[in-house]
Amino acid sequence: MDIQRNVTQISVFQIALLLAMAMNSTAILTAPAITVQYAQRDLWLSPLFSSVSGIIVLFLAIHLNRRFPGMTVIQYSEYCIGKWPGKIISGIFLLVVLHIGSIIVREYAEFVKGMFLDETPLLVIICGMVILSTYATRSGIEVIGRLAQLFVPGVMLTWVILLLLTIPDWDVMNIFPAFDGGILPAIRGSITPQGWFSEMFLLSFLLPHLKKNSPIKKWMIIMVVFAAINLSILNIISLFVFGNLVPTLTYPVMSLIRYVNIADFLQHIDALLLIIWVIGVFLKIVLFQYCIASGCAQWLNVEKFRPLVLPLGFLMVLFSLWSASSMQDLSAYLKDTSFFYAMIFFLIYPLGLFLIAIVRKPKIRRD
Amino acid sequence: MQKYIRWFTSFCLLGLLAGCWDQTEIDQLAIISAVGIDLTADNKIKLSAEIAVPKNASAGQESSAGGQSGGSQKMVRSAIGEDFNDALNHLQSVVPRRLFWGQVNILVIGDKLAKAGMLNQLSFFSGQKEARLTLYPFITKGDAVDILVKTFPLETDLSDLMSNQSKIQFKRRITFNKMLQNFNSVSEAMSLPWVLYDKKNGVPYIGGRAIFKNGKFIGAANMRETEGIAWVRNEIKHKVTSVKVDHGKGAGLNLTYSKTTLRPKIAGDQWEMHIDVQGEEDIIESSLGKEIMEPKTIDRIQKKAVMQIKSNIDEVMKKAQNQWSADIFGFDEVYYRKYPNLWETHKKNWNTIFPHIKVFINVDLKVYQRGLELTAN
Numbered sequence: 172m173d174i175q176r177n178v179t180q181i182s183v184f185q186i187a188l189l190l191a192m193a194m195n196s197t198a199i200l201t202a203p204a205i206t207v208q209y210a211q212r213d214l215w216l217s218p219l220f221s222s223v224s225g226i227i228v229l230f231l232a233i234h235l236n237r238r239f240p241g242m243t244v245i246q247y248s249e250y251c252i253g254k255w256p257g258k259i260i261s262g263i264f265l266l267v268v269l270h271i272g273s274i275i276v277r278e279y280a281e282f283v284k285g286m287f288l289d290e291t292p293l294l295v296i297i298c299g300m301v302i303l304s305t306y307a308t309r310s311g312i313e314v315i316g317r318l319a320q321l322f323v324p325g326v327m328l329t330w331v332i333l334l335l336l337t338i339p340d341w342d343v344m345n346i347f348p349a350f351d352g353g354i355l356p357a358i359r360g361s362i363t364p365q366g367w368f369s370e371m372f373l374l375s376f377l378l379p380h381l382k383k384n385s386p387i388k389k390w391m392i393i394m395v396v397f398a399a400i401n402l403s404i405l406n407i408i409s410l411f412v413f414g415n416l417v418p419t420l421t422y423p424v425m426s427l428i429r430y431v432n433i434a435d436f437l438q439h440i441d442a443l444l445l446i447i448w449v450i451g452v453f454l455k456i457v458l459f460q461y462c463i464a465s466g467c468a469q470w471l472n473v474e475k476f477r478p479l480v481l482p483l484g485f486l487m488v489l490f491s492l493w494s495a496s497s498m499q500d501l502s503a504y505l506k507d508t509s510f511f512y513a514m515i516f517f518l519i520y521p522l523g524l525f526l527i528a529i530v531r532k533p534k535i536r537r538d
Numbered sequence: 539m540q541k542y543i544r545w546f547t548s549f550c551l552l553g554l555l556a557g558c559w560d561q562t563e564i565d566q567l568a569i570i571s572a573v574g575i576d577l578t579a580d581n582k583i584k585l586s587a588e589i590a591v592p593k594n595a596s597a598g599q600e601s602s603a604g605g606q607s608g609g610s611q612k613m614v615r616s617a618i619g620e621d622f623n624d625a626l627n628h629l630q631s632v633v634p635r636r637l638f639w640g641q642v643n644i645l646v647i648g649d650k651l652a653k654a655g656m657l658n659q660l661s662f663f664s665g666q667k668e669a670r671l672t673l674y675p676f677i678t679k680g681d682a683v684d685i686l687v688k689t690f691p692l693e694t695d696l697s698d699l700m701s702n703q704s705k706i707q708f709k710r711r712i713t714f715n716k717m718l719q720n721f722n723s724v725s726e727a728m729s730l731p732w733v734l735y736d737k738k739n740g741v742p743y744i745g746g747r748a749i750f751k752n753g754k755f756i757g758a759a760n761m762r763e764t765e766g767i768a769w770v771r772n773e774i775k776h777k778v779t780s781v782k783v784d785h786g787k788g789a790g791l792n793l794t795y796s797k798t799t800l801r802p803k804i805a806g807d808q809w810e811m812h813i814d815v816q817g818e819e820d821i822i823e824s825s826l827g828k829e830i831m832e833p834k835t836i837d838r839i840q841k842k843a844v845m846q847i848k849s850n851i852d853e854v855m856k857k858a859q860n861q862w863s864a865d866i867f868g869f870d871e872v873y874y875r876k877y878p879n880l881w882e883t884h885k886k887n888w889n890t891i892f893p894h895i896k897v898f899i900n901v902d903l904k905v906y907q908r909g910l911e912l913t914a915n
Contacts, residue, residue: 432711
């Protein structure tokens with residue numbers, strides 16, 4: 172198979188923004204509530220441990236891309252493990268990405284329905300998002316990169332301001348005693364977020380479009396550290412404000428922003444959180460949809476991915492409805508299953524490919 | 539052809555611009571500003587809501603020009619049910635508009651319900667999506683609805699009145715969040731603002747703290763005891779006190795700075811708590827004449843003020859340990875932070891340990907004379 176010639180390009184900065192947003196947008200909703208179950212008062216330390224798997228998968232994606240320039244995981248798997256096994260595993264891989272993407276859509280819909288639009292049918296919320304993301308995905312990777320560049324700075328600024336507004340309600344002593352049960356609880360609390368960080372392996376689909384000679388490693392490390400610190404700060408603020416109540420909250424970040432009350436004047440600002448969160452999750456869904464569609468095109472040896480976006484978007488709607496029967500089902504998945512699911516396909520599978528590539532040194536026919 | 543299709547689609551989309559199909563305008567909402575919950579004589583829940591009545595803007599202008607007075611700007615509706623949710627359903631049926639909970643500021647709970655245990659009736663306020671954890675909880679003597687129905691001269695509604703009062707009295711706001719955190723602690727003990735009604739002036743006021751133990755109301759602390767609690771919890775709000783030095787003569791002191799540090803200690807079986815109070819006071823008035831100029835007098839005033847604070851803390855501490863045996867000071871958290879391992883083994887006995895904690899009070903107070911006129915009288 173020949174290497175696909177790519178004319179579309181995005182910058183390393185755009186990739187970093189896109190991945191940081193993809194990492195943080197869904198994580199901020201549930202991260203404190205999930206990590207606190209194991210980590211107790213040390214929940215702020217967990218994201219820093221979780222970022223380890225993020226760094227590993229980024230390393231794998233970058234090095235596999237060096238070995239197979241211009242190819243994605245769907246393409247080079249055939250070189251590593253043979254044509255047909257590669258096709259089969261890539262098919263499963265795409266299904267997994269589709270499934271995880273759909274679960275993100277469902278998470279978005281559950282949050283919006285639970286918090287704001289309680290009478291709107293789930294399907295309407297899901298379709299609204301998928302139609303939009305389909306439109307954005309069809310426009311190609313350049314547009315997606317620019318969307319990230321356009322939205323993310325504003326989102327980050329708003330996010331920082333929102334967090335700063337909670338300062339008057341901080342009870343800093345809540346953090347003590349730190350490391351009550353040793354370091355182990357914090358590590359156990361980091362396990363579920365490990366799965367979320369490993370989703371960054373989707374970088375593999377973006378690398379072929381990266382401009383030549385970009386300092387990708389530097390930016391990826393900055394991005395992972397930033398994402399981990401951001402989660403850590405959110406966790407610590409939740410602890411400051413809600414203390415022993417954090418485990419009982421469904422969306423700690425929502426409760427946090429609702430708790431803001433500056434001089435009985437600046438309050439009820441939760442709509443701001445919804446705005447930035449919807450933007451973040453939109454970018455994440457677009458990223459997933461792009462990876463599914465372009466991956467599918469490469470898998471089927473189709474020249475253009477564009478015609479595939481809409482049908483796959485339709486599948487995404489269906490998968491998101493099928494993936495969980497209720498909110499409880501969904502959070503059980505996020506808490507327990509998602510880790511193994513994401514780890515197998517985003518960390519262990521690429522690691523296998525990486526080892527095979529080192530040992531067998533497969534030859535690539537260049538055109 | 540394509541052009542016409544585009545035009546047609548655009549026109550179809552115009553219909554969506556009208557807004558949401560299930561919109562609720564503000565004049566279809568009953569905006570609740572304060573909620574009262576009581577236990578009736580036959581063990582049912584009585585839910586009362588203070589609903590803001592928006593004043594017509596033009597009517598307001600007329601009245602300021604000397605027209606009729608504004609009249610009532612709120613209304614109160616009550617409903618009785620088996621539990622909170624049942625009462626809620628009944629309440630909605632007596633109010634013609636949809637009840638809106640997003641602006642609820644104040645939660646007043648009658649002492650009967652507080653005695654019986656109120657927590658399981660309050661999950662609505664932590665779980666419902668409109669309600670906020672910023673709510674201020676209050677406990678009142680008698681029925682909450684009696685306070686809700688009153689009208690007041692200065693503030694438009696109870697919500698304004700009580701939040702202003704608590705701002706004056708407390709250093710940090712005591713919110714629903716703080717309340718739940720305290721009930722979630724080992725001791726399940728805490729103190730909430732205790733509201734009384736001043737019949738003469740027709741206003742409710744915060745007249746102390748309601749003491750809770752094991753999640754239940756067990757008694758009220760008066761203003762003096764409340765001050766002691768505030769000293770220990772580092773919640774004292776800067777205020778004026780008077781100190782008598784001799785023969786009815788004395789000075790008025792204004793507290794300008796205060797900080798309380800709790801130092802726990804476990805020596806063998808003896809649990810100790812050292813309460814270190816630091817403070818600075820300014821003399822704002824005196825009846826001591828020229829004496830006030832002498833450093834000796836300042837010393838005496840200082841000693842007297844220290845003694846007052848000490849006895850204040852001591853009194854409430856004795857009462858908390860012996861009479862209430864409720865850890866309203868949050869000592870459990872303090873011990874847990876200092877001795878996490880020991881705490882794990884002792885926390886189930888906390889309620890028997892607490893009354894036997896040996897308390898040491900150490901007050902470090904500085905008194906300054908900074909007035910413009912040095913020799914009053």
